[in-house]
Amino acid sequence: MNNTINRIGKYKEILADIGDIDLRVQELEEEILGISGQGMEERTGKTYKITSSVEQQAEKLMERKEELFKAQATKKRELKRIDNAMTILTEEERDIMQIVHIEHRRYYVVQEKLMLSYQRVKQLEKQAAIKMERYIS
Template identity: 80%
Template sequence: MNSTIDKVRRYREILADIQDIEIRVQELEEEIIGISGIEMGERTGKTYKITSSVEQQAEKLMERKEDLYKEQANKKRELKRIENALTILTEEESDIIKIVHIEHRKYYVVQEKLKLSYQRIKQLEKQAATKMEKYIS
């Protein structure tokens, strides 16, 4: 249960990570454009071996860009798992998980909104985490 809730708590962090990766990719693209404007010097030979330091630098940047896209895809899948898991919850369970673990608000906010006791909220929270575990783990 705790690992499921821990993953849900990271929801907003994952969103920020995805956006950060997008920014880093844009920076890499700008750097690649800057490198491509530099005179190449030696060109690729018949063996297709990269001989220019500029070409090697551009190749490394392209590999880094590809790695960032893979990392971003993994994070997007993680978000989709969480969102999918939330769809199987009742409205009350979903509200509890969203308010307490995604928005990082206090339990009294849920108590006021749902007009439930703290004990009932904790019970529903545990129930929700158990349901979600199948889809998130």
């Protein structure tokens, strides 16, 4: 249950990571365009294949871009898991998980919004985490 709550708590961090990866990919694409304008001095590699340092540099950047896309896809799947798990919750449970764990606000905010006692909020939170565990783990 704690693992589920911890993963939900990283929702905004995951969103920020996805945005950061988008920025890194844009930077790589600009760098790839920049190196393609460099000279094409050729040399022979160990395999006797004629390659240029520009091609090698571009290849490394393309590999890095692929790694970033894979990392981003993993993070997007994690968000989809959380979003999917949230769909099975009641409105009260969803509000609790959203406010406390995604927005990182205090329990009294939920108590005031839903007009519930602290104990009832904690009880609903536990129920929600148990329901979500199946979809997030």
